[in-house]
Amino acid sequence: GQQVMQIPQYQHVQEGEDFTTYCNSSTTLSNIQWYKQRPGGHPVFLIQLVKSGEVKKQKRLTFQFGEAKKNSSLHITATQTTDVGTYFCAGPGAGGTSYGKLTFGQGTILTVHP
Amino acid sequence: DAGITQSPRHKVTETGTPVTLRCHQTENHRYMYWYRQDPGHGLRLIHYSYGVKDTDKGEVSDGYSVSRSKTEDFLLTLESATSSQTSVYFCAISEGGGPHYEQYFGPGTRLTVT
Numbered sequence: 001g002q003q004v005m006q007i008p009q010y011q012h013v014q015e016g017e018d019f020t021t022y023c024n025s026s027t028t029l030s031n032i033q034w035y036k037q038r039p040g041g042h043p044v045f046l047i048q049l050v051k052s053g054e055v056k057k058q059k060r061l062t063f064q065f066g067e068a069k070k071n072s073s074l075h076i077t078a079t080q081t082t083d084v085g086t087y088f089c090a091g092p093g094a095g096g097t098s099y100g101k102l103t104f105g106q107g108t109i110l111t112v113h114p
Numbered sequence: 115d116a117g118i119t120q121s122p123r124h125k126v127t128e129t130g131t132p133v134t135l136r137c138h139q140t141e142n143h144r145y146m147y148w149y150r151q152d153p154g155h156g157l158r159l160i161h162y163s164y165g166v167k168d169t170d171k172g173e174v175s176d177g178y179s180v181s182r183s184k185t186e187d188f189l190l191t192l193e194s195a196t197s198s199q200t201s202v203y204f205c206a207i208s209e210g211g212g213p214h215y216e217q218y219f220g221p222g223t224r225l226t227v228t
Contacts (some may be wrong), residue, residue, distance in 0.1 A: 042222050043206075080176050107156045
């Protein structure tokens with residue numbers, strides 16, 4: 001089935017440093033979504049990318065979709081302690097794109113040291 | 115936050131006992147999903163529903179069954195709980211069944227099987 005691989009699994013940064021997590025798929029994705037899960041919380045939708053080469057920004061967060069639509073990245077500039085959590089990418093689920101199924105990457109756990 | 119509740123929020127049960135987790139939504143969304151979250155595996159789809167009485171298996175459905183008799187409720191049953199089913203279970207809902215619809219997650223149920 002379709003897999004979405006996400007790296008790194010863990011990232012520890014000092015407050016103010018930048019952070020990037022990467023998502024890779026062996027197949028072309030129609031779109032990719034990103035979610036954030038705070039410690040002890042539930043995943044919350046951040047953004048969706050649809051177009052080849054698309055770049056979207058949310059304040060200090062920059063999301064990119066690769067030209068081949070097989071990879072994506074999330075970059076956080078000057079991390080803050082409020083950025084801690086697990087970041088997931090998600091592509092369309094296996095077995096076709098019906099029913100809104102998603103295949104999630106393994107997630108990147110970000111810790112920020114003040 | 116979307117109107118999604120899960121019950122119970124925490125449960126400890128013994129191996130071999132049946133367990134039912136409930137997901138309740140007030141959004142009247144057609145699509146509902148059950149995931150389990152384990153370290154290093156991200157979120158994995160167990161079962162999903164695309165309407166009342168319409169359900170199907172996800173990628174890790176063995177040992178689980180679901181039912182949806184009303185739009186607002188989606189039940190996940192572990193027929194005979196095993197220690198490998200110790201996990202955090204999330205319910206999610208989606209307004210549409212295409213790949214571009216975001217999912218909204220409930221608060222989760224932490225299940226421990228001893």
